[in-house]
Amino acid sequence: MNPETFLDALSGIALTPDAIQVLPDARAYRDCLLARIAAAERRIVIVALYLQQDEAGQAVLDALYRAKAARPALDITVVVDWFRARRGLLGAGRQPGNAAWYQAQRQLQGLDVPIYGVPVQTRELFGVLHLKGSIIDDCVLYTGASLNNVYLHHFDRYRLDRYHVFQSPALADAMAGLVQRLLHPVATPRLDLPEPPATGSLRSDIRRLRARLRRLVYEAVPSRPGQGMRVVPLLGVGRGNTLNRTVCALLAVAQQRIVICTPYFNPPRAVMREIDQALARGVEVELIVGDRTANDFYIAPGEPFSASGALPYLYEDNLRAFARRRHVCLASGQLQIRIWNDPGHTFHAKGMWVDQRYSLLTGNNLNPRGFNLDLENGLLIDDPQQQWLAPREAELAALRRFAPAIGSADELGVKADHPKPVRKLLRRLRYSRLEPLIKRVL
Incomplete structure (x- = not known):
């Protein structure tokens, strides 16, 4: 298949130009994310390489717990990389990792805000969860940023990324649906619950998960090329x-x-x-x-x-x-x-x-x-x-x-x-x- 035919054959979702907003910087993204979480009515799906135990990460997790307390029927799912959540920062020596913080916060709050760890491979060196895009109701916030002080410009330093907001029920459904199909009762354990399993005990399930990942696709509503955005x-x-x-x-x-x-x-x-x-x-x-x-x-x-x-x-x-x-x-x-x-x-x-x-x-x-x-x-x-x-x-x-x-x-x-x-x-x-x-x- 030649490149033009390949691109035209991709399954896409029709959009109007005003359905996409480009946020100018990390602070604008942080403010948008927190505001959208606070206003969520049906669902919140947060996907990131990591949700860090620092001031910005605490602000995000607090916002999720507040939203859950205000609307108990709100469906909240947080997905992070399994390995990244279970180790400390590179070069910082042995640390318990963010998983211990997730467990402590759950015990403190007494609410159910599930945080899942996804191991893409049996070792972090050979593959991590690098999915992007969080879904809040019918809105998709797409960025390469993770959730910590520097990515969210909480103090003086920032890490520049790209930040886009899509208002599209079809896109939100496609991305949220893939996350739900990604999760597995054994291979993607909860990190906010006590005593998550050791990675070694999951190796066979992780290999099967990776084989399944290769077959996963977004179930998008197709639109014909050349008929608008x-x-x-x-x-x-x-x-x-x-x-x-x-x-x-x-x-x-x-x-x-x-x-x-x-x-x-x-x-x-x-x-x-x-x-x-x-x-x-x-x-x-x-x-x-x-x-x-x-x-x-x-x-x-x-x-x-x-x-x-x-x-x-x-x-x-x-x-x-x-x-x-x-x-x-x-x-x-x-x-x-x-x-x-x-x-x-x-x-x-x-x-x-x-x-x-x-x-x-x-x-x-x-x-x-x-x-x-x-x-x-x-x-x-x-x-x-x-x-x-x-x-x-x-x-x-x-x-x-x-x-x-x-x-x-x-x-x-x-x-x-x-x-x-x-x-x-x-x-x-x-x-x-x-x-x-x-x-x-x-």
């Missing part, structure tokens, strides 16, 4: 999934311009191949990538170093190599690379814009891990009549605000300037021939 919900887990195929098809159909946004520059071979073919066709390609200091794994000089602190430098090395190999396109302006950096803050925005028709919202980092290991999803906005250009361009302008374009790969520095612990670790990886393997799980 539509939104296409996409699911992806494992190789060759619908989301991956859609990403590649979008790149393949581009005729004028592609914009790609990712905090972690480590494209899979399929994506790299489509980018190069687009450049060969004369398509303009723009990348918006976070500066290494805007990476959430960045460790400032003088702070205790851990292995995860080398990741921002590895991503920067990837980008430098990419820019050098395509220096002709970069020099001519056909390829534009923008480096986002608002000092003190971090960057987490992902997605794609193709020509003036397609906009892809996704939590997928467009890297090998997102393509092969994690459970991902996305919302494709198909706008054949260009009815939604103004909000689309306004969002792009905001993303470019702190992202000046570089003129050459030399502006990204050289490996010799990396801190000594980073150089030492990356050299070990290269000499041990583990670097290709490491890149597949990052």
